[in-house]
Amino acid sequence: MARKKTAPLKILDTIGPVSSLESYVKSEWWKEIFNANYLRTDGDVVEDVTLTEKEIDIFIEILKPEKEMKILDVCCGQGRHSLEFAKRGFKRIFGVDRSNYLINRARSLSRDKGFQVTFKEGDARKLRFPTDTFDIVYLAGNSFGYFETAEDDKAVLKEIMRILKPSGKLLIDITDGQYMKENYQSRTWEWIDKNYFVCRERSLSADNNRLISREVITHAHKGVIADQFYAERLYSKDDIANVIKDMGFSKIETHAEIITDSQRNMDLGMMAKRIIVTAIAEKEWAPVKKKTDIETTVAVLMGDPNITDIIKPEGKFDEDDFHTINELKNALKNLKGYNFIYFNNHETYISDLIKNKSKIKFAFNLCDEGFYNKATKELHVPSFLEMIDIEYTGGTPQCLAYCYDKSLVRGIAKEMDIPTPAAFFINPEMTNFFELQIDFPVIVKPNFGDSSFGITQKSVCRSIKEFEEAILWVRTRLGYDKPVLVEQFLEGDDISVGIIGNPPESYMVLPIIKEDYSMLPEELPKICGYEAKWDTNSPYWKLKSVPANLPEATERFLTASCVKLFERLECRDYARFDWRLDANQTPRLLEANPNPGWCWDGHLAKMAKLAGINYGEMLKMILEAAQNRINKTPFI
Secondary structure (H helix, E strand, O other): OOOOOOOOOOOOOOOOOOOOOHHHOOOOOHHHHOOHHHHHHOHHHHOOHHHHHHHHHHHHHHHOOOOOOEEEEEOOOOOHHHHHHHHOOOOEEEEEEOOHHHHHHHHHHHHHHOOOOEEEEOOOOOOOOOOOOEEEEEEOOOOOOOOOOHHHHHHHHHHHHHHEEEEEEEEEEEEOHHHHHHHOOOEEEEEOOOOEEEEEEEEEOOOOOEEEEEEEEEEOOOEEEEEEEEEEEOOOHHHHHHHHHHOOOEEEEEEEEEEOOOOOOOOOHHHOEEEEEEEEOOOOOOOOOOOOOOOEEEEEEOOOOOOOOOOOOOOOOOHHHHHHHHHHHHHHHOOOOEEEEEEOOOOOHHHHHHHHHHHOOEEEEOOOOOHHHOHHHOOHHHHHHHHOOOOEOOOOHHHHHHHHEHHHHHHHHHHOOOOOOOEEEEOOOOOOOOOOOOOOOEEEEEOEOOOOOOOOHHHEEOOHHHHHHHHHHHHHHHOOOOOEEEEEOOOOOEEEEEEEEEOOOEEEEOOOEEEEOOOOOOOOOOOOOHHHHHOOOOHHHHOEEEEOOOOHHHHHHHHHHHHHHHHHOOOOOEEEEEEEEOOOOOEEEEEEEEOOOOOOOOHHHHHHHHOOOOHHHHHHHHHHHHHHHHHOOOOO
16 A cells, blocks of 8 residues: 655644633534544544443443444544444444544544444434434443533434434433533643644633633644634533433433543543433334335436537547446436436427426436536526426536636635635736746636536646647637636646535545546646547546545545535535645645536546445435435435
């Protein structure tokens, strides 16, 4: 396996001394803090296998679970307790956590160990599982009390009550709040390892109910890498028992305390002394809905193979296109519970959809060619669906309009402090554009469009002559009335990040890939342009996508940035984001792709395959993401 490169640490300016810790705590601090730094600072406890084994020993002794029981680990983190249950032969283990970073780590650990644990990203206040599902639900390692209000904590317990089976068991492993109020350390510092140390400040909140903490993590030679604030609600034994009782649980018991024994033997904070509380969900089974064999009818919207498509090499659908469509139909045919109706005649598109509207549950919008195979009319398809009130997969008209304009996406990224390559914009009316505002090499792109249309090996310019020819070629090919984007050409790894689902509640970031340019002749620029996607006779046709094997910090940055972009650009159900590394190995955003290529051998399918997801399963995930969003229904 190739060794991962070491990424430079992002050094921060600390804000210095503060008079009130509480005033710096964000209401949703837990969205940002559970990352690699968390595992670094708390690793003496949360990464200690021996401690986890002892805790599971205690849980099993108290709960007495059977191996076939369905068990949910709420706020599971990197899955240490879930994986220990799986290691001991429990077969139906689930974990849910809000941290994308920790969930991806949990999935990776589960795959590496050969376990079949299901890990989902989600909010503990909105557990997207069916009612009456689990025999046991537990919150371990002091994972209760992070929300800003006590009502939010109650919402967690209410959801747990809903998803537990009648007589199902709840276990909460939580800090002894009364002990912590009386014994917390107001200032500590400790060495994490030979390079990192962490300093902490603590105080009680104004209402005396939360412990406020500040954590400054420093690299001994490079400076501060994190300065973060968080708050955790403190429950005494009586407090937590009363809250659990108020939410309808019965037979509430407090068990032996957990005294954490860290190998570092330094600041344990909220993990120092914990209590275990159990309760029973005393309730009736929810009314059973009658099952039917009725399939969900889905309209599959596609491009029209009988009319011109200027993006395709011969201006029309060819043998490869029809093979791709057949692969799609074969994959969809094997999905149970669906009935698919295909619409591809654009002359009758509108009337056909209106005629079949009564039986269509929603549309699978795969018409990335655009209405009448015109890319500028890609947004017209979802616009029409909205006009006739048919739900659909993928981006909204506004989203597609945003992402069709590369310069606009660059501006949004800059506003969000997401790096992009240096670039400048050439309006159609500009004729004196030869004074470069950035250094060679540059790449010349049509500002509007997708499918790499208008981007070839000749788009990469290393001289004024090549630059002039590239501008002329784009304008001749696409029209003199179209704007052109000139970007700094980055020669680092060419990277793609795929997301399926809908942040923030439920989504999966697929394994990150990069293009392997090793088979290209040395003289050709390393780009994945039009020739790589459409020209079977080009050397670029042989390009392969491989695992990116990026440093952990880089993957974390890419994941966080793509999730933010997904939400900001109003993507839905699935999307792909393309990046390139610069000379300093900093990722810079190239473009965002809502409704990215859905074909069996496309980038999204390649990423899914690396995650052990086959083509049909990938399509099903997109469909289910849309259904969950449309119907607000739970999943498992």
